[in-house]
Amino acid sequence: xxxxxxxxxxxxxxxxxxxxxxxxxDMDHENMFWYRxxxxxGLRLIYFSYxxxxxxxxxxxxxxxxxxxxxxxxxxxxxxxxxxxTSMYLCASSPLLGLAGAKExxxxxxxxxxxxx
Amino acid sequence: xxxxxQPTEMTATEGAIVQIxxxxxxxxxxxxxxxxQHAGEAPTFLSxxxxxxxxxxxxxxxxxxxxxxxSYLLLKELQMKDSASYLCAVEGYGQxxxxxxxxxxxxxx
Numbered sequence: 001x002x003x004x005x006x007x008x009x010x011x012x013x014x015x016x017x018x019x020x021x022x023x024x025x026d027m028d029h030e031n032m033f034w035y036r037x038x039x040x041x042g043l044r045l046i047y048f049s050y051x052x053x054x055x056x057x058x059x060x061x062x063x064x065x066x067x068x069x070x071x072x073x074x075x076x077x078x079x080x081x082x083x084x085x086t087s088m089y090l091c092a093s094s095p096l097l098g099l100a101g102a103k104e105x106x107x108x109x110x111x112x113x114x115x116x117x
Numbered sequence: 118x119x120x121x122x123q124p125t126e127m128t129a130t131e132g133a134i135v136q137i138x139x140x141x142x143x144x145x146x147x148x149x150x151x152x153x154q155h156a157g158e159a160p161t162f163l164s165x166x167x168x169x170x171x172x173x174x175x176x177x178x179x180x181x182x183x184x185x186x187x188s189y190l191l192l193k194e195l196q197m198k199d200s201a202s203y204l205c206a207v208e209g210y211g212q213x214x215x216x217x218x219x220x221x222x223x224x225x226x
Contacts, residue, residue, distance in 0.1 A: 033214070042121075044216070056213075106150070108159035108160050110159050
């Protein structure tokens with residue numbers, strides 16, 4: 001079974017703090033994604049990465065950065081947390097398109113619920 | 118722009134059939150996915166359509182019409198455990214996924 005883990009289920013931080021959210025997958029997937037999920041807005045893509053040290057901006061990258069130093073680990077960084085970054089953060093991974101598992105391409109972690117005070 | 122629409126909420130009775138619709142306008146199309154998400158949990162994969170037509174998987178079926186930018190998820194023989202949010206997502210160019218807002222389904226006894 002694919003396993004995607006996230007470092008924390010719940011996190012409370014103060015405005016202005018630097019926040020690190022870690023995600024690890026154990027299936028040797030090339031692609032990894034960070035989303036935030038807010039009521040009525042669905043999942044919105046923040047950043048994704050298709051290889052080590054590679055990153056691409058998603059729909060809402062402002063206020064965030066990412067790091068992918070190793071294939072299995074994708075970190076989301078909030079440089080200076082703000083109250084509007086209070087949200088559920090979901091990490092996902094997937095293999096490259098065209099492989100046998102392409103029909104089940106995204107596997108999600110359990111999510112981190114972040115509250116910024 | 119990219120846009121995916123789904124009804125916000127639906128209610129159905131245990132044992133019934135329910136159809137959840139999804140319309141999309143995206144940059145590129147590499148496939149459409151449906152996910153189930155129970156409250157407080159991660160989304161889990163339900164189905165994938167890349168060609169027009171119906172894909173059946175047990176009690177769940179998903180339909181796609183690429184020319185109309187339309188899909189639906191059909192749930193048969195509803196059970197209480199089917200109460201969840203159902204997310205429609207389109208994979209566009211560059212393996213970029215766009216998600217709809219989700220449909221919260223409540224199954225009543």
